[in-house]
Amino acid sequence: MSKRKIEIMDTTLRDGEQTSGVSFSATEKLTIAQLLLEELKVDRIEIASTRVSEGEFKAVKGITEWATKKGYLDKVEVLSFVDNGLSVKWMKDTGAKVQNLLTKGSLNHLTYQLKKTPEQHFSEIQKVIKLAENEGIQTNVYLEDWSNGMRNSQEYVYQFLDFLETQAIERVLLPDTLGVLSPEESFEFLSDIRGKYPKMHIDFHAHNDYDLGVSNALEAVKAGVDGLHLTINGMGERAGNAPLASVVAVINDFLPEVKINVNEKALFKVSKLVETFSGFRIPVNKPILGDNVFTQTAGIHADGDSKKNLYFNDLLPERFGRKRKYALGKTSGKANIQKNLQELGLQLNDEDVLKVTQRIIELGDKKEVVTKEDLPYIISDVLDSNIYEERITIESYVLTHSKGLKPSTTVAVKIDGELFEEHAQGDGQFDAFMNALRKVYKHKGLILPKLTDYAVRIPPGSSSDALCETVIRWQIDDKTFKTRGLDSDQTVSAIKATQKMLNMV
Ligand SMILES: CC(C)C(=O)C(=O)O
Secondary structure (H helix, E strand, C coil): CCCEECEEEECCCCCHHHCCCCCCCHHHHHHHHHHHHHHHCCCEEEEEECCCCHHHHHHHHHHHHHHHHHCCHHHEEEEEECCCCHHHHHHHHHCCCEEEEEEECCHHHHHHHHCCCHHHHHHHHHHHHHHHHHCCCEEEEEEECHHHHHHHCHHHHHHHHHHHHCCCCCEEEEECCCCCCCHHHHHHHHHHHHHHCCCCCEEEECECCCCCHHHHHHHHHHHCCCEEEEEHHHCCCCCCECEHHHHHHHHHHHCCCEECCCCHHHHHHHHHHHHHHHCCCCCCCCCCCCCCCCEECCHHHHHHHHCCCCCCCCCCHHHHCCCCEECECCCCCHHHHHHHHHHHCCCCCHHHHHHHHHHHHHHHHCCCCECHHHHHHHHHHHHCCCCCCCCEEEEEEEEECCCCCCCEEEEEEEECCEEEEEEEECCCHHHHHHHHHHHHHHHCCCCCCEEEEEEEECCCCCCCCCCEEEEEEEEECCEEEEEEEEECCHHHHHHHHHHHHHCCC
8 A cells, every 4th residue: 555645844953942032043044944844854944034134035045055056946845925026026136936925824914913914915825826826935824823713714715725626836834823722623624625626735734732742743644635834843823833753753653554755764863953053952852852751660571671672662762863762760670771781892790899889879959960971980989999090180170260361271181191381362261271182182192072061050040059960962073972071160170071081083
């Protein structure tokens, strides 16, 4: 049986950028667009709204130039407005070829916001579609507030869809603008429209205000839509859009009769890049993507994994380019410790494993977070043996920070017994420290891993003298890893995390 294809349109660069506090630069947009189309293999991307700013103009132009060379121009879409042709002119100047025209999908919006009649609205839309056609620009039509339109002004929605059937457009885009639909309503409304307009290409655009974005997207596919709009990490206006990773996994696992192009293996990489560029952090328990979601914490789970994979489900981390982890804390038993030791390539006898387990439980009781990277240090401490060969040690440093002068650092580092001292400036104390370290590394022809993420936390509700935790993510070649430092001073906690990294590569 041939599978039904569903188009995935990613709108991270348009609706996703409407996440409060987020703004992508033109270069970031181009990098994300390239990953979305070439690695993640979504079918289409929506990259901006017309007439927003000079920066957006440059971003759209950059992406369309790249897309033209690659033959992807018809996959790149821009949100446009019923504005007497101004959006069409803006798009023409950028070289973009597909407009997603924003129109009103409920009588309330039309009457109270635009203060127009349906006839006036349709005639203005028709004019924009024609202008676009003359410029070789294709049109898809968004019916904003469509979901409320179906609840409160169905007659208007169907009048509108009848009108659109007569127009030279490619797709009708139906948004649950305020994220108000239940899964049952999503199915009912979309099945009804599917039945009445069997030939119309229909996309569904879910928002997540009730946390129902994924369920609504699933029901939309069951109702027969042709495409879904999704975002990386569920970014988007207010509570965001339906998250792409979850919807892809749900479709692949629950709807075997449906086919989508998305490459699951690239999901994590793209998600991390978007997290870094946007500064919008992925919650640790976010399905598929969060730091914790492939981590077994309870000892009984780790034990069961070693016996016939008793605690596995279909969401295997490898599918998404990730690995299963075993947490270290007060509920982790010997099995968790053993799994982590195996990962690190370390071997301990049963008695020592017990001692280390005991220490980890004590630390857990004190609310301390223990990671795999901390394990060698704990082992050294508990067993009084230097399990982790510290080839590289930061012997001493001076950090300066003063008004009107650039921060600077002098650092002394021992590598294989040889001492090196270097001085450097930077944009902040830690940056100066890393620059000095880089100079030291040059003496030995070594390369420092790239810092790809830096997160600082203090325990909630604590005061300025509280302990501060810095978690740094590093990348060298294809390998990424994290280290953690803990100190009452923020820069020192980052230096402690760096010291761990030096001996891990
Ligand atoms: C701007 C429109 C298309 C939108 O994102 C929505 O209605 O959800």
